[in-house]
Amino acid sequence: MPCQELQHAEAIRRSVYALDKNLPLDQEKITEMISHTVLHAPSVFNCQSTRVVVLFGEEHEKLWELAKEALTSIVACDQFGQKRQEVNKFKEAAATVLFFEDLSAVRNLQTNFPAYADLFPTWSAQTNAMVQYAVWVKLASAGAGANLQHYNPIIDEHVAAEWSIPDSWKLYAQMVFGGIAEPAGDKKLDSLDHRFKVFGSNKVSETV
Ligand SMILES: Cc1cc2nc3c(=O)[nH]c(=O)nc-3n(C[C@H](O)[C@H](O)[C@H](O)COP(=O)(O)O)c2cc1C
Known part of the structure; x- marks a missing residue:
């Protein structure tokens, strides 16, 4: 993909909450796109610790029904x-991607590289976030809308039981996606002045 196309995809990636079941691509193509990201994404010490489960259709709806049940026990x-309204909105979307980290991969790293043991959980979370972001941008570039949710840990046990998730997989995030029923609202972009610096370039002013 030329750089300009990638930049365009980065810019149109937004949190879209009004989603429907009309995906712009067929499920097979979307599955291939997401699995490609899982295969090629970077990971700490190349441990490839991210695990992904994609739920379409009724399986996706089941997830959000489970979330609703789990909420009853903790929400006032x-x-x-x-x-409940929020969760019902997710059900109107087409699918959800579940992002996990395999903690056995993290534990192996901690055993093999004890000097970094304390850092691996953070690096593992960052590894996972890279996959999440790449999938989000890719869905946006394909014309699908998505939003990122964190109903873990309250849904963890239900998810593990329903989809036979191995004990070592820890749920990090849920990405709901579908057709865009209504675009995301405006977003104010903070100035780069205090967010971005360049030193030593012979082309860019240091104040940007
Ligand atoms: C680490 C992280 C956690 C987030 N968690 C949630 C979440 O739990 N629920 C949600 O609706 N959005 C969540 N978001 C989305 C942000 O709220 C959103 O990206 C931000 O407001 C900017 O809007 P945009 O995605 O449209 O650019 C999360 C984003 C990040 C990077």
């Missing part, structure tokens, strides 16, 4: 209505 009654 007065807030439950709002949360």
